[in-house]
Amino acid sequence: MSQRRVFRRFVLPIAWLLIGAVIAVSLVSIAFTGSSSANDDQLYPTGEVPAETVTVEKSTVENTLAITGTIKLDDAQTLNAPVDGVVNWAFVKPGDNVSKGDRIFQIRAETQPEATNTTSSADNESDAAEQVQQPAKAVVAYHDVRATATGKVGKFAIELNDEVTKGAALGKVQPQNFKAVGTINPLDRYRLMEGAREAEITIDGGPEPFVCKNLSVADSASESIDQEQGSEAANEETITGLGSEPGQEQPGGASGSEISCVVPEDVVVFDGLSMRMDIDAGSAENVLTVPVTAVRGLVGQGAIWVLNDKGKEIRTEVELGVTDGKVVEVVSGVKSGAEVLRYVPGSNPVPETEPGMEFYP
Template structure:
């Protein structure tokens, strides 16, 4: 028998048989035993996402806000009656311009004075006869006085609410004085108030198509007051169902910021404007994102990772912020690695301009 025939009839079939047996054994092992422990450790998902960190780095912060708003007339001042009486005289007419302290109205006030008793003891028989013969002199006396109503501010006198000769109650509004001065008014988010806590700031007002940008003084920041007129009560009740079904407009809440327009600048009521406020800056200072800090005024805390990966709370002193990053004055060193987000917070950045706050 030749070698070729021996190889084809005996050796080759035996080789295929051995290979098949090895494959079968491997399949059985994979099916009932599984892979190696080392491979399982490498491939098994842990469900944990590594904490995101950032480095504290030097940067320049410019704390400036740009606020849209309108030009508005200063609120009118009421002319109130100081006492009850009769409207006796008007020194001006509606539409006249007056100065602060000018006389506007005069009230005629009548008052009754009870005389003091002259004799507390009962009259004798002779005195009683004389009292019957003489007219009584202890009748109440009526006195008349005049009170002026002065202009509380310089401006234009509005329409009179009463006519000469009318009876006036104390505190009644006789008319109003509309000051011919203006202020710029805008609305900022309540959290942005922390960025303009300095009471001595000025603002730059820009009016498209109007005068050159000018400085607006006496910057004032306060909560926006909500007024509900009495005649609007029924409309408010009718709209309650609709408003409950619709989301609230975020722009309706916030803080009002206003400043006085200089008298030499020509503006008109209702003009659209932009108010730019420069609340300070800091150059080449250590900064971290505001999302890494709990508390953004004065003092706060950040979290750093130690060599074992444990989160360590670290107190820091804070400075200027532009709503995106905040100055770290003390508590951290340059290139310190801190958590990008305060522990327990979920990244949910606001789509509106302003402070970047993560809950």
């Protein structure tokens, strides 16, 4: 019998039989003991998610705010009657340009003093005397209404010789000054606490970017108070006299906050133009920084959570500096390379929905 024939008839069938036996044993083992191993047990889920951390590192913080808005004319200033009386003179006409303090109207007001008592002797009684009340003459006073701002006089709200009451609107003066006006996120106001006083204004398709000065943030409450006080102060000048001629010179008796700055007079702009306001509120180079989400409190003093050698979270007080809304300078309280929690414990990280300072409640 040849070797090939022996291999086919005896060796090959025995080999297949052995392979089948091994497979059968393996299937029985899996069925009754499972396929778990010591390594698999280490991957068993525990329900705990490790806290996300970041490293304190050095970088440059540039605190620059970019705010969109529009170019606006200053608000028109209303001319109010300071007293009850008659509008007997107008020193200008609608459309005239006036300067702040120029006389616009004159109001004639009459006041009636109390009657005086006089004594007269009777013809038939030598010692008797009777009291006679003599009506006093009316006192005429002239009150000037002056321009509260430099600008153009609008259409009069009254006619000459009209009677008016105190506080009545007589007309308006429209200033020819422009402001760049935008809205600042309340949280971003913390970034301006160092006292930025100017901004760079860019108008697409307009003049070269220019510096806009007298940067201010106004709340609605303070705006209304300022306007009311300005109106009262401007119309407080009064003059008193008898028979004064018209025209005779007489001595004078607040979700976001609005941010604005004054456009220079030599820059040509128009009411309603869209603009971008870039505010440089300071910078810090090569300083220790952490994300703002890692800090509780972002002004002056704050706290971060540092991981020690054993992985324990340690609340650490730190002194803070400049922030750009994404990261904040850590002046003192922690060293470079320290590992800190990326989010304040108990906060609820949410995606940022709009530009500005990141905020995690």
